[in-house]
Amino acid sequence: MQLKTILNRVEKQKSFVYANFRLTEEAGKPVIEVTIQPRANGKAICSGCQQPRPGYDRLPLRRFEFVPLWGIAVFFLYAMRRVNCPSCGVTVEAVPWGDGKCQLTHSYRWFLARWARRLSWQEVAEAFRTTWDHVFRSVKHAVRWGILHRQLDAVKALGIDEVQWQRGHKYLTLVYQIEDGLKRLLWIAPERTEESLRGFFEILTDRVRQGVRFVASDMWQPYLTVTRERLDQAVHVLDRFHIMKKMNEAIDQIRREEAARLKHDGYQPVLKHSRWCLLKRPENLTDKQTVKLDELLKYNLQTVRGYLLREDFQRFWEYHSTGWAARFLDEWCGRAMRSRLRPMKKIAASLRAHRTLILNWFRAKGTISAGTVEGLNNKVKLTTRKAYGFRTFEAVEIALYHTLGALPEPEFTHEFC
Numbered sequence: 001m002q003l004k005t006i007l008n009r010v011e012k013q014k015s016f017v018y019a020n021f022r023l024t025e026e027a028g029k030p031v032i033e034v035t036i037q038p039r040a041n042g043k044a045i046c047s048g049c050q051q052p053r054p055g056y057d058r059l060p061l062r063r064f065e066f067v068p069l070w071g072i073a074v075f076f077l078y079a080m081r082r083v084n085c086p087s088c089g090v091t092v093e094a095v096p097w098g099d100g101k102c103q104l105t106h107s108y109r110w111f112l113a114r115w116a117r118r119l120s121w122q123e124v125a126e127a128f129r130t131t132w133d134h135v136f137r138s139v140k141h142a143v144r145w146g147i148l149h150r151q152l153d154a155v156k157a158l159g160i161d162e163v164q165w166q167r168g169h170k171y172l173t174l175v176y177q178i179e180d181g182l183k184r185l186l187w188i189a190p191e192r193t194e195e196s197l198r199g200f201f202e203i204l205t206d207r208v209r210q211g212v213r214f215v216a217s218d219m220w221q222p223y224l225t226v227t228r229e230r231l232d233q234a235v236h237v238l239d240r241f242h243i244m245k246k247m248n249e250a251i252d253q254i255r256r257e258e259a260a261r262l263k264h265d266g267y268q269p270v271l272k273h274s275r276w277c278l279l280k281r282p283e284n285l286t287d288k289q290t291v292k293l294d295e296l297l298k299y300n301l302q303t304v305r306g307y308l309l310r311e312d313f314q315r316f317w318e319y320h321s322t323g324w325a326a327r328f329l330d331e332w333c334g335r336a337m338r339s340r341l342r343p344m345k346k347i348a349a350s351l352r353a354h355r356t357l358i359l360n361w362f363r364a365k366g367t368i369s370a371g372t373v374e375g376l377n378n379k380v381k382l383t384t385r386k387a388y389g390f391r392t393f394e395a396v397e398i399a400l401y402h403t404l405g406a407l408p409e410p411e412f413t414h415e416f417c
């Protein structure tokens, strides 16, 4: 069997033939070079208008990198023809295996992009002896193609989320589709301003926008404003994940201030190593953390009072009737306001201010599952953390669309990986 047979099986070219094969060496590594020739009757296609046009001349031999075979790099060698096109002038021909600007063939780009979903970009570059930049460009190409070809015609439920992604206070705004059977990232924008979110609604048609029935977000005012403005027909839910996250931030603040105060006044450092046993739910604690928590609960600390308020609030999510949930919410806010814990009072004030949206949780129950936004949020963090190379917004944007966008791919005659 010849290499030619395999190549014709995995990637047959309609108007071209694999003419010559050569095993050679480059920098001490084996390399396969495959020379491609146009078929005798094949007319060159103008890359401007995609029409067959008369030939003009030929350019020097070019190399296109193909999917490696047995760890051996494979290159296609081809001298591009130029055509004399009546509508585009003298242009380079279009070839099916690659495009004018890229040194990699389409197959190799999709091959690298697929691996980049399973490994970090650096690992892909190392595994296939290519560069980080080639992997990045391949993923970028896959994402562009996917965004251009994705269907956005029926979106029922949206989740809006903000994620911190660099040191300091740099945020990203993310919009997800959060339906059973279809959870995917639809939109990423820098910052968390009204503009960041408005951009998303510009990619939706009016019909799709008006078909959205539920939106989940946190209490961030710019999101609330834009959601009211663009999705006034949808039920807007302030979701559980974001509210509990705010409470944890409050407890953490109380703990830090109190620990500093105790230390300053010369008391025992009882709050040392207590952070996680306060932030985790009791059922998720390790044995050691459970012991620590039991010890803490004996003290009349502000931190403990904050912790108990949060634990009590968990009951809110268990209600079935909106009426009883509302009574509980009002009663809890009253207690938090009297707690003399500034961060907790702040939360109670904002829960009161957004009472209707919070109670919408019960109207949307069963439609939006509680863990969806949280699960996607964790995946986002994992992707941005794994990608230490992502210093630019563009790189983080491409990486997130690639891993979470559930983007479509073209149909291939052969699956290389």
Ligand SMILES: [Zn+2]
Binding pocket: 046, 047, 048, 049, 050, 051, 085, 086, 087, 088, 089, 091
């Ligand atoms: Zn043309």
